[in-house]
Amino acid sequence: MNHWASVTNGHSARTILVTGGAGYIGSHCSLQLLLAGYKVVIIDNLSNASDEAVRRVGDLAGKYKKNLYFYKVDLCDKESLERMFLAQRFDAVIHFAGLKAVGESVAKPLLYYCNNLVGTLNLMDVMTKHNCKKLVFSSSATVYGQPKTVPCTETFPLDVLNPYGRTKLYIEQICRDLYAADTGWQIILLRYFNPVGAHPSGHIGEDPRGIPNNLMPFVQQVAVGRRPELTVFGNDYPTRDGTGVRDYIHVVDLATGHIAAVEKLFKSGSTGACDVYNLGTGRGTSVLEMVAAFEKACGKKIPLKIAGRRPGDCSEIYASTEKAEKELGWKARYGIDEMARDQWNWASKNPYGYVYEEENNHTECKAYSN
Secondary structure, eight states: OHHHHHHSOOOOOOOEEEETTTTTHHHHHHHHHHHTOOOOEEOOOOOOOOOOHHHHHHHHHHGGGGGEEEEETTOOOOHHHHHHHHOOOOOOEEEEOOOOOOOOOOOOHHHHHIIIIIIHHHHHHHHHTTTTOOOEEEEGGGGSSOOOOSSOTTOOOOOSSSHHHHHHHHHHHHHHHHHOTTTOOOOEEEEEOEEOOOTTTTTSSSOOOSSOOOOHHHHHHHHHTSSOOEEEESSSSSSSSSEEEEEEEEEEHHHHHHHHHHHHHHHHHOOOEEEEEEEEESSOEHHHHHHHHHHHTSOOOOOOOOOOOOOOOSBBBBOOHHHHHTHHHHHHHOOOOHHHHHHHHHHHHHHTTHHHHHHHSOOOOOOOOO
């Protein structure tokens, strides 16, 4: 039987295309979409993700597993993307796919501009051709650069300190230009702060390839013995303990924020718009405070090495979340203790991420269902 026929026939649920859905945030969001009753088609090139994450999302989805589909597709391969849209009608797209390491973007700016911008332009062009004009874009608080004051509201001036942040800023502007040219588009830009934690089951979590670029994956690798120490970049910032202050948000809270955004797109009588929302907790936590919370969760001391500041990092940033609370009806529920608890639960059960499963249970990447 034609696989796409099984997707389109006999189901009344809306179908969401999730780009980069095998990744950390994408997998958690895909699970929440399934549990909310949506059909989910994940595409991912698996450059920094694992198809094992998709299988585990299916396990956690229970009876909704039948509504999950996965294809290995790169957004820079426009022909493959075109075939996806010819075979299946999508009601909306959540766009996560993209390279995301600040340090790497400074070292390899052309890689970031090519991958993130070209992939997004391909996606938008194909969406336009197939009259799919509902989009949730995964943006970032990096578009605020080093804000003069905190918390950041969505009306703050935008300034970026690194090429990764510029790709997010440019894509935001492309979205605004697209809406200005065609008000039939409904676009929501979600500016994430710092996602951490994992699903409470410990079944899915963050599993970066190579050396982690973010704090908590690095901390967890030290805790499970994969690395000898945590490098803290900068202890001379003008903050309460000298280390950088960020707004850490539980990845499950972040995922539910996407459900709220998608539901806003589908509200009856919704008109075209290009709206932006911060997704954070509204509280700043320093690197050392976050490490202390993880030490409490895992019962171990994390050895530290102090290094110089990383290029492209700012000293302090956290969100104003009032707009998301008012217009999306969404608010973060979890604090840093729950974030650390769930991160350790994932790490202790999966000390090498998805690698063991990949090596011992590898299958070809193909349509995934049932």
